[in-house]
Amino acid sequence: MHEWALADAVCKTAEDIAKDKNLIQVDEISVVLGQVQNIKPKVFDRIFEEVKLQYSSTKSTKLVTEIEEAELTCNNCGNIFGIDDRTGFEHQTSEDMHFIPETARLFIKCPKCKSVDFHITKGRGLYVKEIRGETK
Amino acid sequence: MKLDPRVNIIQTRLSKIKKIIAVSGFKGGVGKSSIACVLSLLLAKQGGASSLSTKKVGLMDLDLTGNCDNTILGIKTQYPEEEHGVQPVEENGIKFISSYFYSQGKATHFRGDEISNILLELFAITDWGELDYLILDMPPGLSDTALDIIRWIPQAEVLAISTPSILSRNLVAKSAKLLKEQKVEIIGFVENMSDGKARELDGLKILGSIPKDENFEQAIGDADKLLETNFAKALKQIDGF
Ligand SMILES: Nc1ncnc2c1ncn2[C@@H]1O[C@H](COP(=O)(O)OP(=O)(O)OP(=O)(O)O)[C@@H](O)[C@H]1O
Numbered sequence: 001m002h003e004w005a006l007a008d009a010v011c012k013t014a015e016d017i018a019k020d021k022n023l024i025q026v027d028e029i030s031v032v033l034g035q036v037q038n039i040k041p042k043v044f045d046r047i048f049e050e051v052k053l054q055y056s057s058t059k060s061t062k063l064v065t066e067i068e069e070a071e072l073t074c075n076n077c078g079n080i081f082g083i084d085d086r087t088g089f090e091h092q093t094s095e096d097m098h099f100i101p102e103t104a105r106l107f108i109k110c111p112k113c114k115s116v117d118f119h120i121t122k123g124r125g126l127y128v129k130e131i132r133g134e135t136k
Numbered sequence: 137m138k139l140d141p142r143v144n145i146i147q148t149r150l151s152k153i154k155k156i157i158a159v160s161g162f163k164g165g166v167g168k169s170s171i172a173c174v175l176s177l178l179l180a181k182q183g184g185a186s187s188l189s190t191k192k193v194g195l196m197d198l199d200l201t202g203n204c205d206n207t208i209l210g211i212k213t214q215y216p217e218e219e220h221g222v223q224p225v226e227e228n229g230i231k232f233i234s235s236y237f238y239s240q241g242k243a244t245h246f247r248g249d250e251i252s253n254i255l256l257e258l259f260a261i262t263d264w265g266e267l268d269y270l271i272l273d274m275p276p277g278l279s280d281t282a283l284d285i286i287r288w289i290p291q292a293e294v295l296a297i298s299t300p301s302i303l304s305r306n307l308v309a310k311s312a313k314l315l316k317e318q319k320v321e322i323i324g325f326v327e328n329m330s331d332g333k334a335r336e337l338d339g340l341k342i343l344g345s346i347p348k349d350e351n352f353e354q355a356i357g358d359a360d361k362l363l364e365t366n367f368a369k370a371l372k373q374i375d376g377f
């Protein structure tokens with residue numbers, strides 16, 4: 001699971017911040033999962049529960065996840081568009097975007113002008129939105 | 137707040153790697169990828185010029201819009217496996233990772249910020265384990281990739297490649313000066329497609345030279361053939377890594 005590596009990055013970040021901000025422990029961490037990367041909250045949750053035990057400040061951290069929908073902005077015509085789940089991607093394409101969201105550029109075109117030159121303005125991948133804990 | 141957790145894990149992922157070498161050329165087409173691939177093969181299969189013990193080697197193709205190491209090495213594996221992160225593909229005794237695996241053979245057009253994002257992702261999720269060497273095949277120039285490596289992987293040492301051409305030599309000299317100012321370690325430079333008269337380059341150490349090898353093209357895609365080329369034989373003499 002490559003989610004393991006990302007969960008590890010999240011916990012390491014929480015650990016670093018806990019030390020920096022003098023937190024007793026990290027009580028709660030909010031993670032945003034981007035639609036393009038398509039990490040399933042349930043999968044991430046399960047892996048997080050395993051990974052968090054490796055760091056002293058995250059042993060009892062509660063994880064809160066939310067999904068951010070994709071917003072793609074065309075560099076050519078300025079059109080802003082999303083990814084329609086109903087269209088569905090080939091399995092391989094979903095996998096490729098799951099590992100490297102930027103490969104969306106190889107598989108999607110701007111619906112308005114058909115340009116392949118767009119960028120992911122929202123919902124790319126995973127980021128940490130909030131880390132909470134009481135100070136010592 | 138919007139915190140990118142990937143940056144914080146890069147050094148953990150690289151923590152069991154003894155030496156990271158960025159094969160850099162500054163000018164395009166001077167032989168960076170060929171040298172990065174053959175150097176990886178040599179180290180993995182025969183050790184270096186001064187030591188015959190084989191090394192644990194990783195190779196990363198960082199020319200994201202022009203991946204070609206998979207072609208040079210004739211990589212057959214379709215997709216890297218995942219376990220605790222992405223496991224590099226293992227062929228010819230080298231651990232290899234490239235964004236090529238995720239492109240379905242399509243052209244890869246990326247802008248600068250996308251390149252930075254892909255680099256971050258690859259460094260954050262690739263599980264190299266223990267390595268003697270991680271070889272980075274760099275794209276030409278001093279743009280996003282080079283600047284990101286300086287920022288995130290300051291321990292990477294530069295192996296500069298130049299041809300005898302004044303165009304390439306000028307760029308290497310200027311770039312090396314800047315890199316030194318930025319506290320980047322430069323191992324030295326190798327003259328590729330050499331006419332046998334490799335000349336000193338503005339205080340940069342000459343490590344050796346590789347002649348133009350008419351038979352190199354025929355060996356592309358086959359690791360054993362690559363190791364038999366005059367190109368590989370010349371590269372094998374070069375010490376200093
Ligand atoms: N010593 C040599 N003898 C013969 N051919 C060579 C030699 N070195 C490199 N080549 C050939 O020159 C071409 C360019 O080499 P290569 O792709 O390794 O350069 P590069 O610096 O990585 O290019 P880029 O800047 O596009 O990344 C290739 O076709 C390669 O096979």
Ligand SMILES: [Mg+2]
Pocket residue numbers: 168169170199273274275
């Ligand atoms: Mg190259």
Ligand SMILES: [Zn+2]
Pocket residue numbers: 074075076077078079110111112113114115
């Ligand atoms: Zn458009």
